[in-house]
Amino acid sequence: MNKLPKLAGKKAGGNVGRSMLAASMSVAAIAASVTGAYFTDSDAVGSNTIATGNVSLSTNPATNVVSMSNMAPGDVQYGSVTVTNDGSLQLRYALKSVTTEDLLAAQLDLTVWDEVAEGADADSTCSTTVPGTVLYAAAALGATTTGVQIFGNPATGGQSGDRVLAANTSEVLCLKVALPTDTGNTFESKTTTATFTFDSEQTVNNA
Ligand SMILES: [Ca+2]
Numbered sequence: 729m730n731k732l733p734k735l736a737g738k739k740a741g742g743n744v745g746r747s748m749l750a751a752s753m754s755v756a757a758i759a760a761s762v763t764g765a766y767f768t769d770s771d772a773v774g775s776n777t778i779a780t781g782n783v784s785l786s787t788n789p790a791t792n793v794v795s796m797s798n799m800a801p802g803d804v805q806y807g808s809v810t811v812t813n814d815g816s817l818q819l820r821y822a823l824k825s826v827t828t829e830d831l832l833a834a835q836l837d838l839t840v841w842d843e844v845a846e847g848a849d850a851d852s853t854c855s856t857t858v859p860g861t862v863l864y865a866a867a868a869l870g871a872t873t874t875g876v877q878i879f880g881n882p883a884t885g886g887q888s889g890d891r892v893l894a895a896n897t898s899e900v901l902c903l904k905v906a907l908p909t910d911t912g913n914t915f916e917s918k919t920t921t922a923t924f925t926f927d928s929e930q931t932v933n934n935a
């Protein structure tokens with residue numbers, strides 16, 4: 729900017745025109761740079777955090793829900809298991825039973841029900857009286873290899889029998905295992921061990 733007075737004071741002659749032209753160009757450049765200096769502002773909007781949820785199911789007890797030794801025809805054993813959604817997302821789950829052998833497993837009668845189905849006796853403790861509505865009605869304890877689907881379907885999406893549990897909630901399942909009175913000698917001294925598998929999945933965006 730302080731070049732302007734020097735340009736105006738140049739000697740007369742051919743340089744004057746160039747000087748005047750240069751001076752006017754400088755003024756024009758200054759004018760351009762001044763008009764380009766608009767007031768501006770920039771604002772940062774932070775804290776745009778995306779966090780994923782999780783699917784997590786646990787059972788209590790985590791093992792040995794129901795067992796009996798030296799069982800005889802007519803004997804009945806009861807068990808209960810609390811199923812908890814430990815995750816942050818609602819889930820649905822299915823239950824499968826795989827046994828170590830097929831003969832006794834098929835002869836035994838397993839019944840599974842939701843403790844809440846006990847109605848007036850819904851107190852989180854399993855009754856020895858099977859309610860009218862059950863999840864699995866007096867059938868095989870399980871089977872080897874692919875097992876027996878006790879209820880629900882582990883395939884993606886909601887299927888008949890899948891049980892829905894909201895985050896941080898739990899439910900009590902009741903089990904009854906009976907050896908029918910018509911069980912013959914073929915089944916003496918047999919042992920079968922069942923593994924119950926709870927398959928769970930998110931329900932959101934997964935109809
Ligand atoms: Ca009860």
Ligand SMILES: [Ca+2]
Nearest residue numbers: 881882883885
């Ligand atoms: Ca499913």
